[in-house]
Amino acid sequence: MFPFSFEWVWDLGHLVFHGALWYALSILGIGLAYCILKAAWQTARGEEEGHGHP
Amino acid sequence: MDQPKNKRYGMVIDLDKCTGCGACMVACMAENNIPFRDDDTDKLLSVSWMHVYRLSNGKPFPHAEECFLPRPCQHCEGEHGHSPCVSVCPATATDYDMHTGIVSQIYTRCFGCRYCMAACPYHVRQFNWWDPVWPEGMERALNPDVSVRMRGVVEKCSFCYSRYQTALNRAYLEGRRELSEEEYQTACTQACPAGAIVFGDLNNPAHRVHQIVKPDLAHGGRPRNPKVFRLLERLGTHPKVYYLTRRDWVRRAGDNEIQKT
Amino acid sequence: MDSALIPKGVERCPLGRFLVFIAVVGAVLLWGVVAMFLIYIKGLNQTNMNNAYGFALWIWADLAVIALGGGAFFTGLLRYIIGKDELKNIINYAVLIGFVCYSSALLILAIDVGQPLRAWFIFWHANVHSMLTEVAFCLTCYFIVLTIEYVPLMLENRQLQRVTFFRHLAHNMHGIMAVFAATGAFLSFFHQGSLGGVSGVLYGRPFGFRSGIGIWPWTFFLYTWSAAACGPCFTILVTRITEMATRKKLVKDNVIDLLAKIAGWMLLTYITAKIVDTVYWAAVTAPAMGFTLLDFYTNNPGSAYGLWILIAEVGICGVLPALMLVSASVRRNPRLLFLAVLLAVLGACLNRWVMILQMQAVPVLPFEKWFTYLPSWQEIATTILPVAYGIILIAFSYRYLPIFPQEPELNPLPEGGR
Numbered sequence A: 001m002f003p004f005s006f007e008w009v010w011d012l013g014h015l016v017f018h019g020a021l022w023y024a025l026s027i028l029g030i031g032l033a034y035c036i037l038k039a040a041w042q043t044a045r046g047e048e049e050g051h052g053h054p
Numbered sequence B: 001m002d003q004p005k006n007k008r009y010g011m012v013i014d015l016d017k018c019t020g021c022g023a024c025m026v027a028c029m030a031e032n033n034i035p036f037r038d039d040d041t042d043k044l045l046s047v048s049w050m051h052v053y054r055l056s057n058g059k060p061f062p063h064a065e066e067c068f069l070p071r072p073c074q075h076c077e078g079e080h081g082h083s084p085c086v087s088v089c090p091a092t093a094t095d096y097d098m099h100t101g102i103v104s105q106i107y108t109r110c111f112g113c114r115y116c117m118a119a120c121p122y123h124v125r126q127f128n129w130w131d132p133v134w135p136e137g138m139e140r141a142l143n144p145d146v147s148v149r150m151r152g153v154v155e156k157c158s159f160c161y162s163r164y165q166t167a168l169n170r171a172y173l174e175g176r177r178e179l180s181e182e183e184y185q186t187a188c189t190q191a192c193p194a195g196a197i198v199f200g201d202l203n204n205p206a207h208r209v210h211q212i213v214k215p216d217l218a219h220g221g222r223p224r225n226p227k228v229f230r231l232l233e234r235l236g237t238h239p240k241v242y243y244l245t246r247r248d249w250v251r252r253a254g255d256n257e258i259q260k261t
Numbered sequence C: 001m002d003s004a005l006i007p008k009g010v011e012r013c014p015l016g017r018f019l020v021f022i023a024v025v026g027a028v029l030l031w032g033v034v035a036m037f038l039i040y041i042k043g044l045n046q047t048n049m050n051n052a053y054g055f056a057l058w059i060w061a062d063l064a065v066i067a068l069g070g071g072a073f074f075t076g077l078l079r080y081i082i083g084k085d086e087l088k089n090i091i092n093y094a095v096l097i098g099f100v101c102y103s104s105a106l107l108i109l110a111i112d113v114g115q116p117l118r119a120w121f122i123f124w125h126a127n128v129h130s131m132l133t134e135v136a137f138c139l140t141c142y143f144i145v146l147t148i149e150y151v152p153l154m155l156e157n158r159q160l161q162r163v164t165f166f167r168h169l170a171h172n173m174h175g176i177m178a179v180f181a182a183t184g185a186f187l188s189f190f191h192q193g194s195l196g197g198v199s200g201v202l203y204g205r206p207f208g209f210r211s212g213i214g215i216w217p218w219t220f221f222l223y224t225w226s227a228a229a230c231g232p233c234f235t236i237l238v239t240r241i242t243e244m245a246t247r248k249k250l251v252k253d254n255v256i257d258l259l260a261k262i263a264g265w266m267l268l269t270y271i272t273a274k275i276v277d278t279v280y281w282a283a284v285t286a287p288a289m290g291f292t293l294l295d296f297y298t299n300n301p302g303s304a305y306g307l308w309i310l311i312a313e314v315g316i317c318g319v320l321p322a323l324m325l326v327s328a329s330v331r332r333n334p335r336l337l338f339l340a341v342l343l344a345v346l347g348a349c350l351n352r353w354v355m356i357l358q359m360q361a362v363p364v365l366p367f368e369k370w371f372t373y374l375p376s377w378q379e380i381a382t383t384i385l386p387v388a389y390g391i392i393l394i395a396f397s398y399r400y401l402p403i404f405p406q407e408p409e410l411n412p413l414p415e416g417g418r
């Protein structure tokens, strides 16, 4: 999973596989962080327009 | 010192010499610390790296004939080391060694998903359904060079890899990089009273196994000797275990290539 | 008693009756949990698997629930990316069913490995060329996606909605749900496909092996396709069963009809491709490996794998439901629609069964015989365990969350109701 495990090789297979994996994970992580931080900010500012559904 | 050349360790088993005595199986059990249970009758639950099959030509007396077929791991090379089992292991717990052609199994890495068992067409890979239990006192007779395996992992024949390592260590101490033919032999080869098993480097024309098989290395090691065949040649697994026989029905019983074409 | 938790504008059965129901299903769950611990403590010798059947009931269950859980990604794709807006009335339930399916799959996988404490090796020492590695990674990632999709639904519980932060969080997550849905579709495409690849790449097993393009055997695409076809069928099936259990109409007919129609066309194209694949395999791939089609279906005393299973899978549970679902008049008839989605679901399950179990039953060495296998009670109990868990999770979600947006409209409360 990481370049320091001994079976790691810098070949195309590893780059494509882990590239796609970390890409997907980053999208999820960033998206989630955005939602949580924005919600915290809105709560702190006392905004009130959120009603669950968009 | 010169870099050692790549080896392709392999085996040829003379089915016309094999008497089915099972000495190879016993030698293998002892050499490789293979676990057994009180009741080991269900062969689908027990472990035996070397398994002797019994084939019959299915004819009534007086034409009935039998043949015994010992089956170690075939150490398939596939295409460029893409063995059926190695390519599927998700945890890199089994490996095709390009230097020796040996398919290894890393017991402490295997987590027992058993995908490799589903991949191997020869039913070579076996699972440790139980933890090994040795009869009182027997643990002192275990081979110290071979690790015992815990429950929940897959194991299989390694061409007695510990013997290869021991031989190589000794050679290095003596300042050599190359092993001679008799320096590295598997336990089954040495145990066979009929001398039916010949083991060596298929890449090396001086080795008997090469001389018998005459492998066509450009075509996945296909045998050039017409009396030699491999199991399931047409799957493209490119095994490094060959079988030698003069009997036609044995060839047909051992490989569907001839049967179907 | 728990009325403060029940969504506004809907009616739920009395708490007592609900608890009795949960207790009954919980007893089944407990049975599964006992079997699970038995397996963890004593090892896989508690199963009836053996060296010829390394993959068995559990792997089938995994493949089947993941295929059926495919309704979540495909409905999400249709709703958020392709823009079929009506599907917003069923997407919540599709997500919930997907969540149940995927968590079940992960649970079963965790029981299935011989050394569960090393299960993380599949991530840590990943062999990127193995189909199972791809499955493990994408499955876990997609489970995270499903959790992300399910969380805002939980936050819509009446009491949780009173917390300002949760209200904002749910709102924000709904806002960018398309991003998550797209990622989910991407991940699903790969792990559904890789599950197909699991047997498709085994070139030592002529029954399972398929040619393909590049590193992907044809089964890769067939599995993704069939998950997209049969997943929505399972969503419809469970919705209908829920409607029967609650004796209420929960989703309007036009929504179901739309989903069924899309699923029907997916199924029709899938089954066409599957037939082409089967013919090519029987005529070219398998003979090249020294096997004829009948080798896989005959001469198998003691085992039930005859040609009937191919006919059942492709014909009765493939072509038939596909033709039924593309016909508008069948879709309008609730009974026939139910039958069609049921057959489609069975077809997907049968396909997974054949590709895993029959693949191992077929002897490859000419001197071996067919292998047989019957699961042990521990295997059965641990396979039913996730079903019980799913029913409980669905029951709680239905009771306390506004899963079905159309429910209040379809079941107006009598005057003076809550």
Ligand code: SF4
Pocket (backbone or CB within 6 Å): B072, B073, B074, B075, B076, B083, B084, B085, B086, B103, B119, B120, B121, B122, B123, B124, B125, B156, B237, C204
């Ligand atoms: S015989 Fe089986 S275990 Fe041995 S290398 Fe071939 S596929 Fe792997």
Ligand code: SF4
Pocket (backbone or CB within 6 Å): B088, B089, B090, B091, B092, B093, B094, B109, B110, B111, B112, B113, B114, B115, B116, B117, B153, B154
């Ligand atoms: S059982 Fe072990 S060696 Fe075989 S595929 Fe799984 S992790 Fe690899």
